[in-house]
């Protein structure tokens with residue numbers, strides 16, 4: 001028997017791995033020190049644990065430990081990256097480029113800067129959610145200071161041409177930030193080879209605790225200067241004041257290490273499970289796959305079930321936890337409410353409101369995949385039959 005509700009919303013968050021909890025436990029109790037209290041053993045132990053985690057996290061993206069700044073999560077990292085660069089390079093230029101499919105925290109940070117005198121270009125994407133590198137090049141002006149393009153999309157799983165974009169930015173001397181929240185631990189990342197200057201990610205999307213994240217800030221070739229967004233005692237090279245979340249950081253470090261060690265094997269498993277789910281669901285009438293079939297996150301599936309309202313579908317199957325295209329990230333676009341990402345890839349309101357995102361993860365099983373496929377198949381047949389006979 002399968003345990004319900006079945007969780008298939010791993011892009012929203014993930015459960016904490018037991019091995020991560022084990023690593024964290026001593027730092028709640030006997031090793032409770034403040035990592036900035038360097039006059040006694042409690043502080044030294046906390047500080048040492050933080051530095052070990054920092055090393056693991058840096059290694060995962062081929063960065064130096066001193067280039068990792070701990071934050072409260074990807075939202076804060078993204079705010080610090082975007083606003084931090086804008087404020088520090090204000091005298092050089094006022095133009096920022098991003099894309100239509102970014103997470104809200106990027107788009108809203110840009111909006112806030114716009115109100116502060118910056119100019120923002122929001123690049124369109126193709127029907128699969130991909131940015132065109134030529135569009136990036138054409139958007140550059142003499143006053144461009146920053147480009148922010150996410151690594152992999154949290155709704156449709158599309159992976160962006162980060163390598164090419166990195167090259168273009170390096171050539172033009174423009175700061176390149178990427179929100180890699182969905183990519184770290186799933187796609188190999190090398191900030192050196194990829195010419196990345198700033199990179200955001202978060203622990204709770206990779207089986208670590210909530211409330212802790214990181215921002216990679218390049219220290220040389222070129223050194224990226226940021227203006228802190230938090231005033232205080234000057235922790236994290238003055239970039240992020242506030243007592244470090246030692247327990248969370250220890251968990252984050254362990255979570256990253258496990259994700260890196262298991263990535264290759266886990267990707268093969270997820271890819272197989274996702275394709276199994278995809279094949280089963282695409283057999284249902286009037287379905288379309290959103291995003292690319294190949295260059296996408298191995299754990300992501302995003303499908304439109306035409307003429308089915310996804311909220312209604314989800315109400316009919318409260319034993320399955322998935323996310324609707326009209327979910328919390330939705331915004332008012334004209335008179336309809338649906339995801340800005342689905343809007344950007346050309347879905348209209350009807351299709352947007354008939355879309356479901358499936359996120360598979362470390363604890364997803366074949367039985368769960370089959371259960372979800374069967375349930376959706378049954379519920380959709382029922383809804384379509386009812387609507388055909390005019391009940392709905």
Ligand SMILES: *Cc1c(COP(=O)(O)O)cnc(C)c1O
Nearest residue numbers: 073074075103154179181182202
């Ligand atoms: C979840 C997510 C965020 C926000 O991360 P938090 O740590 O919850 O603030 C940002 N960007 C992307 C792409 C995400 O998936």
